Amino acid sequence: MSSPATIAVEELDDRVVVTLHRPQARNAINAAMISELHDVCAGLEDNPRLLLLTGAGGVFAAGADIAELRARGRDQALRGINSRLFDRIARLPMPTVAAVDGYALGGGAELAYACDIRLASPAATFGNPEPGLGILAAAGATWRLRDLVGASVAKQVLLAGRRLAAEDAWRLGLVAEIVPADDLLKRAHALLDRMARSGALALRLTKLVTDAPGGHPVTDDLAQAILFETQEKHTRMDAFLSGERS
Known part of the structure; x- marks a missing residue:
């Protein structure tokens, strides 16, 4: 620019x-x-x-x-x-x-x-x-x-x-x-x-679903399905569980 x-x-x-x-x-x-x-x-x-x-x-x-x-x-x-x-x-x-x-x-x-x-x-x-x-x-x-x-x-x-x-x-x-x-x-x-500090893709999809007109459980499910397959989800949850056990 x-x-x-x-x-x-x-x-x-x-x-x-x-x-x-x-x-x-x-x-x-x-x-x-x-x-x-x-x-x-x-x-x-x-x-x-x-x-x-x-x-x-x-x-x-x-x-x-x-x-x-x-x-x-x-x-x-x-x-x-x-x-x-x-x-x-x-x-x-x-x-x-x-x-x-x-x-x-x-x-x-x-x-x-x-x-x-x-x-x-x-x-x-x-x-x-x-x-x-x-x-x-x-x-x-x-x-x-x-x-x-x-x-x-x-x-x-x-x-x-x-x-x-x-x-x-x-x-x-x-x-x-x-x-x-x-x-x-x-x-x-x-x-x-x-x-x-949150996952970038999680923020993007949360904003997208929140702003979607009407809202629908299927939209939530599809967005969550994408996030459930990401490495970031596993990394962040492993870190959380490791801290919980320590």
């Missing part, structure tokens, strides 16, 4: 850390950022690793770029410029974590909703003010937020303009933890460390 202009990317053996970085626009998501995040996704699809998403300067992302949205018409809406990216992030093979400090509004909120797990600082604020601009939250909020917090709260956010402060987001299950801003990335890495 060429040197990105709107994000900072740190590549590690078991994870990729992406920091949204448009300080002049409070990390608003524009076309350049979308393209650069697609490049990140392509790399993670080819070489599956954990993903940590965060924002620079005490803001996650304060929305989509309004000037660009103002210029978009029907044809751009039908292309799903933002929604296709967020869907791609949601479908990444390995777990994703959003570390949210400050505003996650509009498209920024929808990007956070697309991640598997969210951590928040006490200053985190989630909201979808799109109807106030004459549009709707069309990049996943209308159904992802409902799945995450329930229809009643989702309608309060999407229709009545309610913003969810960190405490509300934690109480409703939207975020897993509230962490002081100075410790937010450290805690996010600790969470990723814990996941990285």
Whole structure:
């Protein structure tokens, strides 16, 4: 990937850390950022690793770029410029974590909703003010937020303009933890460390089955059948049993 202009990317053996970085626009998501995040996704699809998403300067992302949205018409809406990216992030093979400090509004909120797990600082604020601009939250909020917090709260956010402060987001299950801003990335890495200690294929299949619509026992059985035949399963269980006997 060429040197990105709107994000900072740190590549590690078991994870990729992406920091949204448009300080002049409070990390608003524009076309350049979308393209650069697609490049990140392509790399993670080819070489599956954990993903940590965060924002620079005490803001996650304060929305989509309004000037660009103002210029978009029907044809751009039908292309799903933002929604296709967020869907791609949601479908990444390995777990994703959003570390949210400050505003996650509009498209920024929808990007956070697309991640598997969210951590928040006490200053985190989630909201979808799109109807106030004459549009709707069309990049996943209308159904992802409902799945995450329930229809009643989702309608309060999407229709009545309610913003969810960190405490509300934690109480409703939207975020897993509230962490002081100075410790937010450290805690996010600790969470990723814990996941990285699990079997990579087990994580991938667990995410795939969990996200599959409807769910079915046969899906569970097929995924488990694959894992039961792996050497990693035998190695990990032998290690567990050896420790149990010692």
